[in-house]
Amino acid sequence: MIDVLVVGGGNAALCAALMAREAGASVLLLESSPRAWRGGNSQHTRNLRCMHDAPQDVLVDAYPEEEYWQDLLKVTGGLTDEHLARLVIRASSSCRDWMRKHGVHFQPPLSGALHVARTNAFFMGGGKALVNAYFRSAERLGVQILYDTPVVSVELDGDRFVAARTASGERIEARSCVLAAGGFESNLEWLREAWGVNERGEWPADNFLIRGTRFNQGVLLKHMIESGADAIGDPTQAHMVAIDARAPLYDGGICTRIDCVSLGVVVNREGNRFYDEGEDFWPKRYAIWGRLVAQQPGQVGYSVIDQKAIGRFMPPVFPGTTADTLAELARKLALPEQAFVRTVEAYNAACRVGTFDHTALDDCHTEGLAPAKTHWARPLDTPPFHAYALKPGITFTYLGLKVDDRAAVHFGGWPSPNLFVAGEMMAGNVLGKGYTAGVGMAIGTAFGRIAGQQAAAAATTRNVDHASA
Incomplete structure (x- = not known):
């Protein structure tokens, strides 16, 4: 019998498998996707948010625990959960050497419009390179890996894991198990059920795009909740970004993001603004905009800038709509012309331009305008004007399983002795809503490593018990 069964193939699952194997346990990892699509949402990531008290290798200045926690x-x-959140924050300061040991490389600090050279360590080659490095290391260490093997249920004896059952009907026993099979963001039916119908008679989820993997159907998550595992989180809360409306339904990844929101205005299809575009730095606030757009008519928005913004943000993959006048832009976007022009002119008139600095929370703001724009407010007065249609793009959902600092799955408030969970399946313990860049990888890395250690220890204890019986 295998010691540790790991269900999933993303960052958290791989961290668990590697830690369990390093602890001497035999490990079998089951990945639901084909080999070519392995890695879950981790293949679309770029960086890890890291606490550090002084400059470190690829990180500049300092990003102490308290600032990370306040963010x-x-x-x-x-x-x-502050206890679990601080556990993640502290773990983020000391994991990079372990990651390097397993083949992950980091690139030199970034500068410019991303504002994250101080807070985030970027993977050389992105998340795909990280996932491939971990799989290579796992194979080298003797972790068994099966692809195209989705797990649909687990067999329990009370709160103790006994076996997993795959979609093909195979029953796989193990002495302990780590669940790291992701959320339910690619299950369109579940999203539709969770979001329901709005006051306009629309089903918002029908217009969602999935930035991440198509394989996160949430089958195992739903099974665990129905089997009595303690759940945490709101099924409508998610890492949800405003992305290019032309993005594919699945696996668009990071390149579909539109990063110029804070440099202009965002309007809905009625030509009205609906939120403060300059609330905070983009890495801290970009993941609220998907939900904001989801609440607008038709679940669509339009990010509008003028020529002054060009060169100050990461350019999108697809070119935007351009026009020499606001009225022409409205016609090209099929927006109500008078309402759109009136909105932009009211914004322009309300701008109080001080010293513009997109690398700081500057003093450029609006007065007498609702909603206000609190930073980086400059009139849109320099043609050509540019616009990008936006739709809600879900990366991962926050509904998950409740855990403690040992990553144990709980049943009726009590931790399982040999069933653990990591990654998106428990991220809602730390992320009840909102997001800040790189924290998902921090959660997956911290709890993946903890779950792997604990699963190996549980399997060893079980072996000892059987030997002495």
Whole structure:
């Protein structure tokens, strides 16, 4: 019998498999996708948010624990478990050497419009390179890997894991198990059920795009909740970004993001603004905009800038709509011309331009305008004008399984002795809502490593018990 069964193939699952194998356990990893699509959402990532008290290798200045915690507290609105959040934050300061040991490389600090050279360590080659490095290391260490093997249910004896059952009907026993099979963001039916119908009679989820993997159907998550595992989180809360409306339904990844929101205005299909575009730095606030757009008519928005913004943000993959006048732009976007022009002119008139600095929370703001724009407010007065149609893009959902600092799955408030969970399946313990760049990988890395250690220890204890029986 295998010691540790790991269900999933993304960052958290791989961290668990590697840690369990390093602890001496035999490990079998089951990945639901084909080999070519392995890695879950981790293949679309770029970086890890890291605490550090002084400059370190690829990180500049300092990003101490308390600042990291305050950033997380702000974006979640307090919907976070402080004990588990601080565990993640502290673990983020010391994991890079272990990651390097398993073949992950980091690139030199970034500068410019991303504002993350101080807070985030970027993977050389992105998430795909990280996932491939971990799989190579796992294979080298003797971890068994099966692809095209989705797990649909687990067999329990009370709160103890006994076996997993695959979609093909195979029953796989193990002495302990780590669940790291992702959320339910690619299950369109579940998203539709969770979001329901809005006051306009629309089903918002019908217009969602999935930035991440198509394989995160949430089958195992739903099974665990129905089997009595303690759940946490709101099924409508997610890492949801405003992305290019022309993005594919699945696996668009990072390149579909539109990063110029803070440099202009965003309007809905009625030509009206609906939120403060300059609330905070983009890495801290970009993941609120998908939900904001999801609440607009037709679940669509339009990010509008003028020529002054060009060169100040990461350019999107697809070119935007351009026009020499606001009225022409409205016609090209099929927006109500008078309402759109009136909105932009009211914004322009309300701008109080001080010293513009997109690398700081500057003093350029609006007065007498609702909603206000609190930073980086400059009139849109320099043609050509550019616009990008936006739709909600879900990366991962926050509904998950409740855990403790041992990553144990709980049943009726009590931790399982040999069933653990990591990654998106438990991220809602730390992320009740909101997001800040790189924190998902921090959660997956911290709890993946913890789950792997604990699963190996549980398997060893079980072996000892059987030997002495």
